[in-house]
Amino acid sequence: MTTKKTALALPLAAALLAVAGTTAATAPATAHGTPWNSAWGTAPQAPTHTDWYPNWSEEGFRDQSVRQVVRAGAEGSELRVRLTNAYGKTPLRLTGATVARSAGGPAVQPGSVRTLRFGGAGAATVPAGGTLASDPVALPVKAFEQLTVTLWFQGPTGPATFHNLALGTSYRADGDHLRDTAGDAYSAPGNQSWSWYHLAGIDVRGGGPGGARRAVVTFGDSLSDGFGATPGTDRRYPDALAERLAGQGRPRAVLNAGIGGNKVLNDSPCFGESALHCFRRDALGRPDTGTVIVLQGTNDIIQPDTPQDRCTAGPRATAQEIIAGHRQLIREAHQRGVRILGGTLPPYGDAQYWNPAAEAIRNEVNTWIRTSGSYDGVVDFDRAVADPEHPQKLNAELAFADRLHLNDAGYRAMAEAVDPGAL
Incomplete structure (x- = not known):
């Protein structure tokens, strides 16, 4: 993390305690006794602009790939990714998505990239105010392993449901870079953010009793x-x-x-x-x-x-x-x-x-x-x-x-x- 990015937090720290029609496929995963165990999650927030902590939530995305890195807290042989449009006023149209093991920064490990599908399809729509879980993906996960989720939005998303204080870097790039392993496209100035976007959680199964x-x-x-x-x-x-x-x-x-x-x-x-x-x-x-x-x-x-x-x-x-x-x-x-x-x-x-x-x-x-x-x-x-x-x-x-x-x-x-x- 660069010195410049660290400085973004200081005005906030000085000011206040801060950073502050449903189907089975779209319903939040609330039922206990499922085969899934939570591995990572965050709390969604409504899009907002703050001078002390700039983010992309109000502008959203158009023909852009958004790459986000998180740390899994549980192991399993399969995973699923949960997306959120909790504060969206219109349906969120996702053109494609992948998950991979992180190789540091925006790079991912070659051979680990997996396509995320939703009901068998590569594209998906998350209802306004709703969530959506991907189909299971065969990618073994270890506890405390870094995973990278990449979302491609070809059309305009409108303002994005997000989590402001990620304390880690997320990346964006113009166009479809779902399977870009080196991550070079994400390195241009202005393509880094300290927030997570449309990402609600990652669940695993096969690593213990669900x-x-x-x-x-x-x-x-x-x-x-x-x-x-x-x-x-x-x-x-x-x-x-x-x-x-x-x-x-x-x-x-x-x-x-x-x-x-x-x-x-x-x-x-x-x-x-x-x-x-x-x-x-x-x-x-x-x-x-x-x-x-x-x-x-x-x-x-x-x-x-x-x-x-x-x-x-x-x-x-x-x-x-x-x-x-x-x-x-x-x-x-x-x-x-x-x-x-x-x-x-x-x-x-x-x-x-x-x-x-x-x-x-x-x-x-x-x-x-x-x-x-x-x-x-x-x-x-x-x-x-x-x-x-x-x-x-x-x-x-x-x-x-x-x-x-x-x-x-x-x-x-x-x-x-x-x-x-x-x-």
């Missing part, structure tokens, strides 16, 4: 999304947690459903629908969700103290309102038979927008998470990353430059705060 409901979903804001981690290195806390579980002989897919800037209570045109509105889709709407770790509420507290614009505008939330939102998430998880853990909100006392009133709200929410017994378990992120002598501040060795987010070591500390037995 539908065992073993996947862990980390649901939250930019502290789950990973802002502050080194780009392109998969060092977010969900990544570190997956590696920790595998190292202990307890391998489980850990799926990142964080959205930078996201709130419990209020929607944002920049930072996604509120947790109350997207929890069922992003956390529970997967084939094998067994446990959800919730880390949400900081933006409800901090954003009213940031400069107000279309991204951050919203009423100030009280601790009791945030707690009521958490209770709703717990009810929905339990209705689906899913275990749900509550993560305490980390401190940010050295950040630009800290104030005593906001600190009081954070402490009240954290006390409730720790002591109410409402969650099935508690992950005390707050105490794991706080300065022991100044608990309203992050430990300086774990903090990102804005003292609001964490660095690689901080995200590892968050992962180590999770009790594997609680999952």
Whole structure:
């Protein structure tokens, strides 16, 4: 990742907790007991433009190939790719798609390229507001292996459903470059982005019992999304947690459903629908969700103290309102038979927008998470990353430059705060 790309994140970090007719083929994969296991997934967002984090979502694509690299979190002998048009106003017409093993950057390993088909056809249409899963593809996948999905849109797509903070590079090229192994066509200036587009998830089968409901979903804001981690290195806390579980002989897919800037209570045109509105889709709407770790509420507290614009505008939330939102998430998880853990909100006392009133709200929410017994378990992120002598501040060795987010070591500390037995 270049220095110039890294600099794109800095204005955002200084400002706020951020980056924030159905058939069997088109329905979201929500039924438990399927043969599929989740290997990778993200949370979709509506197209939006932000000066501090430029992306291609509003312009969409026309006669372009879009190449995206993700890390699988489970192994299998076959895979399928799930596409999303969740925020599309019109059907999304896909001309062709491939999947391959990554060879670094936009390159893919020769001999690994597989054509994706949908109902036997190379082209497909994703309904407005819908999703679409590919047919199974015989491409063996190992846990923590990098996979590359390439989508070709010959006609105009219109604005693209996307995920803003990928913390990895996606690529585009004019024309059909589905099977371009070297990736040279994707290297022109302006053809790189830090977001994912129309990509919802990758599932695998053949690597273990399907539908065992073993996947862990980390649901939250930019502290789950990973802002502050080194780009392109998969060092977010969900990544570190997956590696920790595998190292202990307890391998489980850990799926990142964080959205930078996201709130419990209020929607944002920049930072996604509120947790109350997207929890069922992003956390529970997967084939094998067994446990959800919730880390949400900081933006409800901090954003009213940031400069107000279309991204951050919203009423100030009280601790009791945030707690009521958490209770709703717990009810929905339990209705689906899913275990749900509550993560305490980390401190940010050295950040630009800290104030005593906001600190009081954070402490009240954290006390409730720790002591109410409402969650099935508690992950005390707050105490794991706080300065022991100044608990309203992050430990300086774990903090990102804005003292609001964490660095690689901080995200590892968050992962180590999770009790594997609680999952």
